[in-house]
Amino acid sequence: MVFRRKLIPLGDDSQIQGPARVDSRTKRLTKRLSRGDVAIIDHEDLDRVSAEALVECQPVVVLNAAKSTSGRYPNLGPGILLEAGLPLVDNLGSSVMDIKENAKVRVTDGGEVYVGEKLIAEGDVLTAESNALAMEHARAGMATQLKAFATNTMEYVEKEQDLILDGVGVPDVKTSFVRKHALVVVRGYRYKEDLQALRPYIREYRPVMIGVDGGADAILEAGYHLDMIVGDMDSVSDKALRCGAEIVVHAYRDGRAPGKKRMEDLGIDHVVFPATGTSEDIAMLLADDKGAELIVAVGTHSTLIEFLDKGRAGMASTFLTRLEIGSKLVDAKGVSRLYRSRISNWQIAALVIAGVIAMVAALSVTDAGQILFKLGSVWWSDFARWVTRLF
Numbered sequence: 001m002v003f004r005r006k007l008i009p010l011g012d013d014s015q016i017q018g019p020a021r022v023d024s025r026t027k028r029l030t031k032r033l034s035r036g037d038v039a040i041i042d043h044e045d046l047d048r049v050s051a052e053a054l055v056e057c058q059p060v061v062v063l064n065a066a067k068s069t070s071g072r073y074p075n076l077g078p079g080i081l082l083e084a085g086l087p088l089v090d091n092l093g094s095s096v097m098d099i100k101e102n103a104k105v106r107v108t109d110g111g112e113v114y115v116g117e118k119l120i121a122e123g124d125v126l127t128a129e130s131n132a133l134a135m136e137h138a139r140a141g142m143a144t145q146l147k148a149f150a151t152n153t154m155e156y157v158e159k160e161q162d163l164i165l166d167g168v169g170v171p172d173v174k175t176s177f178v179r180k181h182a183l184v185v186v187r188g189y190r191y192k193e194d195l196q197a198l199r200p201y202i203r204e205y206r207p208v209m210i211g212v213d214g215g216a217d218a219i220l221e222a223g224y225h226l227d228m229i230v231g232d233m234d235s236v237s238d239k240a241l242r243c244g245a246e247i248v249v250h251a252y253r254d255g256r257a258p259g260k261k262r263m264e265d266l267g268i269d270h271v272v273f274p275a276t277g278t279s280e281d282i283a284m285l286l287a288d289d290k291g292a293e294l295i296v297a298v299g300t301h302s303t304l305i306e307f308l309d310k311g312r313a314g315m316a317s318t319f320l321t322r323l324e325i326g327s328k329l330v331d332a333k334g335v336s337r338l339y340r341s342r343i344s345n346w347q348i349a350a351l352v353i354a355g356v357i358a359m360v361a362a363l364s365v366t367d368a369g370q371i372l373f374k375l376g377s378v379w380w381s382d383f384a385r386w387v388t389r390l391f
Contacts, residue, residue, distance in 0.1 A: 016061045016087065017106045020099050020115075026050040027214075027235055033057040038105045042097055045070050046077030049188050055084040061107050062088045065096050068126065074138040078131050089113065092123035170289045171271045175228050175246050181207035181294040182287035185215035186280045187235070188299030194332035195222045195298060207296065210287065212280045215299065216240040230286065231279040233259030241268055248272075248286065250279045281321040288325045295325060298332040 022040040023029035027050065033039055035058040043050060044066040054062055068078045068090045081088045089111045096113055099105060099120060106114040111125040124130070183202065185191060195218065201207075202224065211219045213231035217240050220226055226245040229236060233249060241247065241263075247270035251257035255274065263270040275282045280300050287295050322329060 015106050015108045017104060018060045020101060020103045020105045021059070022097060022099055022101055024097065026054065030054060030057050033059055036060055038063065038107070040065070040096055040099060040105075042066050042094075043068070043077075045072060045075045046081075048076035048080060051077035051080035055080060055086055059086070062086060063092055063096055063105075063107065063113060063121075063123070064088065064090050065092050065094055067091050069131070069134040069138060071134065071138050072144075074135045078126055078134070082126065082128055082131055088126040089123040090126050092121040096121040096123075170286055171248065171273050173228070173246055173248065173271060173286070173290065175208060175290075177208055177287055177290035177292040179291065179293055181205050181296060182210060182292040183207040183296045183298065184210045184212060184280065184283045184287065184300070185219050186212045186297070186299040187214035187218055191215065191218055191299030192222075195219075198296070198298070198332055201296075207294075208287070208292065210283050211236070211240065211245070212283050216243075216245065218299075228283075230273070230283040231259065232257075233262050238266065241266060246271075248282075250275065250282055252276070277321065284321055284325055284329065288328060292328065294330060295328045296330050296332055300331075 016038070018036050018038045020040055021029060021033050021037045024042040026041045026043045026046075029039060029041060030050075030053040033054070037057075037059045039054060039057070039059040039062045041062065042065040046064065046068040062081060068088060069075055078088060078090075087107075089107060092113060099113075099115055103115050108114070109125075111123045112119060113121045113123070183198070185195065208227045209219050209224055210228045210230060211217070211226055213229075213233065214235040216226055216229040216236045220240055220243065226240065226243055228246045228248060229240060230248045231250050233241070233247075247263060247268055249257050249259040249263060249270050249272045251260070251272045251274040253274055253276050257272050257274075260270070260272060273282050273286065275285075277285075280297075284295055284297070
């Protein structure tokens with residue numbers, strides 16, 4: 001589809017400028033992106049998690065070499081940037097990725113990108129109107145995506161039926177799951193809010209804490225003990241890897257394990273889990289196979305749009321994983337609702353006051369209590385006379 005060129009809503013200013021931060025992988029870029037920077041990405045179908053990470057970093061503008069919405073499905077990322085008031089210049093082309101890190105970039109209200117006086121690229125400025133039109137076209141293509149999703153599901157069943165149905169290929173681990181709950185944290189949708197809401201549940205049940213890649217850092221940042229890290233190790237920090245948690249490296253079925261070399265370079269013990277699905281899937285399958293009574297998911301995917309928004313053909317594995325462990329799996333939002341306190345602060349205060357009154361009444365009818373009250377009266381009188389003398 002074709003966008004009409006729009007102006008960036010900049011008020012009285014005619015341009016945006018700042019130092020460039022450039023990376024083809026948005027997840028990697030947000031680790032070094034700061035307030036006031038110009039974020040330059042190459043991210044077709046910008047997803048919700050990446051958009052929320054960009055908003056949190058507070059750059060002055062996002063420049064996308066690719067189309068933020070290709071039309072395959074109604075992806076959620078562009079709308080999140082709009083709601084946050086973060087300008088997005090779309091479909092700039094590959095030349096914008098050649099901008100050097102830290103170069104001073106200017107972006108005009110018409111979507112022109114300059115370094116110094118040199119025009120580097122021209123793109124389409126996202127607006128509420130253009131995004132709504134793109135979403136309308138994308139929704140029309142959902143039938144095609146649904147068919148592709150179903151086809152991918154059948155292919156995954158053929159490849160991984162032994163793993164899903166019988167647990168064949170699940171590695172031995174030291175962490176014990178028997179008769180315990182497992183909390184699987186993915187750095188996904190509303191993961192911070194969900195972790196905060198789960199504090200009463202975590203305090204009572206002390207589940208096995210599993211971080212999926214960057215989810216490991218989320219667990220540590222929330223102040224919890226980390227038991228296991230699962231993933232290809234592309235977004236987890238060295239600090240988390242060295243915290244003492246057991247490491248399970250997700251490998252492809254052909255034997256390739258991108259995270260294995262990193263573990264070897266760091267000298268960290270690990271086990272390898274070859275599987276076709278996503279890292280969050282194998283974390284859940286591992287917990288289920290090792291005897292977890294309940295699996296609570298934080299930041300994972302639950303709807304078709306969320307599956308597609310992940311941007312991977314293999315997301316059908318997530319759908320099948322949930323069918324297999326459905327009797328044990330609970331979304332974090334459901335758990336937090338069950339454990340939400342129904343007692344308000346004023347009710348607690350009233351209870352404390354009532355308790356104090358009852359204690360005073362009980363003391364007043366005993367000899368020891370009467371002596372205590374008389375001593376208190378004498379002390380108060382002495383204190384009052386001392387204060388009077390001061391003035």
